[in-house]
Amino acid sequence: MSTLRLVLVRHGETASNVRGALDSRPPGPPLTERGRQQAARLAEELATEPVVAVYASTALRAQQTAEPVAQRHSTPVRVVDGVHEVQVGDLEGLADQASYDRFFAVYSAWADGDLHRPMPGGETGQQVLDRYLAVVRGITSRHADGSVVLVGHGASIRLAGMALARNVPTSLAEGALLPNTGRVVLEADAKSPTGWQCLSWTGLRVLS
Known part of the structure; x- marks a missing residue:
């Protein structure tokens, strides 16, 4: 029986991460040398996955993180609009x-x-989900099985992961930040009201 998995990956390290700055506007900064090493390690860790497609946000750091994975599986990086980071508005660049x-x-x-509460001068949670989940619906329409890697950003991944899979505890999604190249693995599930269940969250198994 064919199964579709969606592997949501946070990008590798950037200079903004090093200095702790809120950095949300694409295209944004490139990966640091350490970030490139993280991306290479990610490709190694996903080498045995049945990856059928690799997607990335419009941010440079996401595309650079996705590239080694795509090369390993002989597939292009498909850049998609809508999975960029939560737009923080007045908080942009602050640390x-x-x-x-x-x-x-x-x-x-x-x-x-409370998804209708906005970031100061930025997006509401509902706006983030509307754009992000539309991309996931598009991916679902193009792929029926295998693993799809989608490289994006920590805050938007956490919010979307919780919305897509009802078995994600709020405490997990609201708690520790995703590390650079941290992964949330979802599997299509026709029995779930949202169509997905979460298998693991940054290496932690999530119960169904």
């Missing part, structure tokens, strides 16, 4: 604790169901 507190206050509200 102070007060800005992070404002970001996490909104994100926590989203995780608790």
Whole structure:
């Protein structure tokens, strides 16, 4: 029986990650040398996966992370609009604790169901999900089985992962940030009301 898996991957390290800056606008900065090493390691870790397609957001860092994976599986990187990072508006480029507190206050509200609350000068959670889930629907229409790798961004992956798979505990999606090249693995499930179940979250097995 054929099964479709969706592997959501956060990009590798950038200079903005190193200095702790909120960096959401594409195309954004490239990977650091360490980020390139992380991308190469990701390709090695996914070498035995039955990867049928590799997608990436419009951000340069996502495309550079996806490239080694695509090369390993002899497939192109398909750039898609709609899976870029949560647009943080007035918080863009800031790295102070007060800005992070404002970001996490909104994100926590989203995780608790208040999706219409906006980031200061930025997107609402509903806007993020509307664009992200449309891309996932497009992928589902193009692929029936195998593993599809989608390289994107931590905050949008966490929010979409929780929306796509109802077996993801809110505490997990709202808790620790995804590390660079951290993965959320989903599997198509016709019995799920959302059509997906989560198999693992950054290496942690998620119960159905």
